[in-house]
Amino acid sequence: MSYIKYTLVVIFCCSFISVSAQMNSKNLKIINTKKNVFKNLQLIPIKANNTYRKAYQNIGKYDNLKKAIESGKIEINDSGNVNTLIAINKSNVNVYIIAGEVVKGGKQDRLVAEDVIIAPGEKKNIPAFCVEQNRWQQKESGNNFNGYYNVSSKEVRKAALVDKNQSKVWANVAETTQKNQATSGTGTYAELAKSKTYTKDLNSYLEFFKNKLINKSSVVGVIAVSGDKIIGCDIFATHDLFKNAYQGLLHSYITEAITNGSKPTLSNAQVSKYYENFMKIEAEQEKKLEGKGTVFKYKNKKLHLTSF
Structure with missing residues (x-):
């Protein structure tokens, strides 16, 4: 009792x-x-x-994506599908990826479409959208995304998270880069850095x-x-x-x-x-x-x- x-x-x-x-x-x-x-x-x-x-x-400890990429704790690769990336956590700490974060490399720069947690040793598919419309070929990094470029602006982020619409993502990437005099041949969002x-x-x-x-x-x-x-x-x-x-x-x-x-x-x-x-x-x-x-x-x- x-x-x-x-x-x-x-x-x-x-x-x-x-x-x-x-x-x-x-x-x-x-x-x-x-x-x-x-x-x-x-x-x-x-x-x-x-x-x-x-x-x-x-709830435990988490590394962010920027730290994980720069320290080699996570490996992100192109899957061959525009809307999917493959992540492997090579560390002993959870990696928390925020929707809207932009990674550079692969066949075109991508934006993560959903919040994702990659557990230690875990391999997981990550939903993504393209933020570099005019490139579909590998750079020196091959299939790997070894570059990080922060969280995208509101309109780009919203087009991916809420609208889930690739055309809207591209349109808002183009508008953001053009307004900031950051246009490029491939139309990448990361051109803002230049x-x-x-x-x-x-x-x-x-x-x-x-x-x-x-x-x-x-x-x-x-x-x-x-x-x-x-x-x-x-x-x-x-x-x-x-x-x-x-x-x-x-x-x-x-x-x-x-x-x-x-x-x-x-x-x-x-x-x-x-x-x-x-x-x-x-x-x-x-x-x-x-x-x-x-x-x-x-x-x-x-x-x-x-x-x-």
């Missing part, structure tokens, strides 16, 4: 922790501040309460934002604002996951702000209304995010929410 009572107590406690630690606006509060504003971009931190942080404190005007602007934003948000362990996400629009919202299960993704996401937000943005004008009330719309009740999030964003789950735990 005592065993049954003990089991029921454990089940009740686990259920309580699960419910009380939901990814919603009760546990995750936005910090409306004008401190994190530079030129065309405002970043609004999202802070987790103690209950939420404790619920996710044991644009002097874009690079100068990018570096000024990076210098301002590079150490913002990531030094506070309670911050697990961010809302990005440019002009009168929300250009992105990314929320993670832990501060470490957010910190791992932050530099790549910064490139995404900044590129959008440089390309299509203007001085942020949204009021605190407008930002709060946007946030509450999809964050108030966790059970309704995925439905409300249809056509507007995505939710990534791993082993039945929600690790990343993206909204545009």
Whole structure:
């Protein structure tokens, strides 16, 4: 009898922790501040309460894609199919790849189409889209993707994550590179790195934002604002996951702000209304995010929410 009572107590406690630690606006509060504003971009931190942080404190360690590629911990190869890459994790740490990240090499540069976790020693197919329309031949690296180029801009990322449309991806890559004087013979998104005007602007934003948000362990996400629009919202299960993704996401937000943005004008009330719309009740999030964003789950735990 005592065993049954003990089991029921454990089940009740686990259920309580699960419910009380939901990814919603009760546990995750936005910090409306004008401190994190530079030129065309405002970043609004999202802070987790103690209950939420404790619920996710044991999810393990993860390397980001940039670190994994540069250290040789992951091998990414062309599969021969435009929409599929093959990844092999050669390390003893999970590698967490964020949807929208661009890798260079193979027969054409690609954009990862979904969040993916590659476990130690695991070989896995990765959904992808092409971000280099006019090339279908190997470079010196052969089938291997040994170059990394951050997270793509909002419109390119959204075309892949939400619309899942190759033509829209190419159209938005072309628009982004053309507006930033970064056109090339192959039409690759990574050509942005060779644009002097874009690079100068990018570096000024990076210098301002590079150490913002990531030094506070309670911050697990961010809302990005440019002009009168929300250009992105990314929320993670832990501060470490957010910190791992932050530099790549910064490139995404900044590129959008440089390309299509203007001085942020949204009021605190407008930002709060946007946030509450999809964050108030966790059970309704995925439905409300249809056509507007995505939710990534791993082993039945929600690790990343993206909204545009």
